[in-house]
Amino acid sequence: RRTYLVTGAASGIGRATAARLRDGGHTVIGADLKGADISADLATPAGRTGLVQRADELTGGRLDAVIACAGLAHPDPVTLRVNYFGMVASLEGLRPLLAAGTDPRAALVSSAIAIHPSDPAIVDAALAGDEAAAVAAAQAAVDRGEGHTIYGASKQAIARWLRRTAVTEGWANAGIPLNAVAPGTVVTPMTAPLLDDAATREVVDASLPMPLNGHARPEQIAPVLAWLTSADNTHVTGQILFADGGADATLRGETG
Numbered sequence: 001r002r003t004y005l006v007t008g009a010a011s012g013i014g015r016a017t018a019a020r021l022r023d024g025g026h027t028v029i030g031a032d033l034k035g036a037d038i039s040a041d042l043a044t045p046a047g048r049t050g051l052v053q054r055a056d057e058l059t060g061g062r063l064d065a066v067i068a069c070a071g072l073a074h075p076d077p078v079t080l081r082v083n084y085f086g087m088v089a090s091l092e093g094l095r096p097l098l099a100a101g102t103d104p105r106a107a108l109v110s111s112a113i114a115i116h117p118s119d120p121a122i123v124d125a126a127l128a129g130d131e132a133a134a135v136a137a138a139q140a141a142v143d144r145g146e147g148h149t150i151y152g153a154s155k156q157a158i159a160r161w162l163r164r165t166a167v168t169e170g171w172a173n174a175g176i177p178l179n180a181v182a183p184g185t186v187v188t189p190m191t192a193p194l195l196d197d198a199a200t201r202e203v204v205d206a207s208l209p210m211p212l213n214g215h216a217r218p219e220q221i222a223p224v225l226a227w228l229t230s231a232d233n234t235h236v237t238g239q240i241l242f243a244d245g246g247a248d249a250t251l252r253g254e255t256g
């Protein structure tokens with residue numbers, strides 16, 4: 001029996017993952033804006049600190065796994081605050097609790113969209129850890145009428161952060177695998193409005209073609225996150241596992 005913390009646990013992929021783990025007999029502490037064990041706004045420094053403090057209180061300072069799913073896709077800088085800075089703060093902030101756990105593991109949700117070109121001003125400022133500069137770059141994209149690019153930039157930045165961080169001090173050398181799942185299109189409240197409209201659905205499908213089984217349900221992504229954060233995973237780290245119905249292989253072919 002393991003103890004997991006799942007962010008974004010009130011909806012979609014996070015909710016399905018938490019449900020699967022609970023069905024497997026594990027203890028899951030869910031975090032979300034509301035409707036979970038811990039209420040925390042990961043767009044804000046206070047919400048990020050609050051998440052870690054509350055998790056510490058609820059677990060006695062020990063966690064066996066963290067799964068960072070919380071995210072949003074608004075054409076607004078808040079998307080960068082949650083998807084990059086919120087995820088980094090969740091994982092770094094909870095790392096001491098993982099260090100006290102058994103067979104500790106961590107995973108985050110990036111996106112297959114991360115392989116598309118994105119705004120380097122946003123990505124570079126995020127990777128430099130400069131939230132004010134990254135948010136300013138995202139606001140500049142909004143001002144140019146390109147706010148829709150913020151989501152892809154946030155997912156590319158977190159994927160690059162993962163590659164860099166998994167093998168740094170306190171992760172691999174502390175025995176903590178850190179991986180990402182990159183889903184293609186998953187049918188959740190985040191994507192439902194896009195998929196319900198024939199025109200936007202066509203744009204989504206052209207951007208991420210999924211020849212294997214089409215759009216996923218959140219319950220089909222949950223087992224991938226569950227395995228990466230299980231004790232069975234001893235040697236997979238720093239990987240971005242595309243659970244995307246073949247989108248990456250279609251778009252990048254042999255060079256991916």
Ligand code: NAD
Binds near residue numbers: 007012034070188218
């Ligand atoms: P969802 O909207 O169903 O769930 C996301 C959850 O994150 C919600 O419960 C929401 O309240 C929470 N959240 C948003 N802002 C937050 C904040 N400031 N603080 C705390 N929690 C917050 O969406 P989903 O599709 O399940 O998305 C889960 C993750 O998967 C996201 O990171 C998303 O970017 C990623 N993803 C989704 C898809 C897809 O097609 N649905 C594809 C690739 C990646």
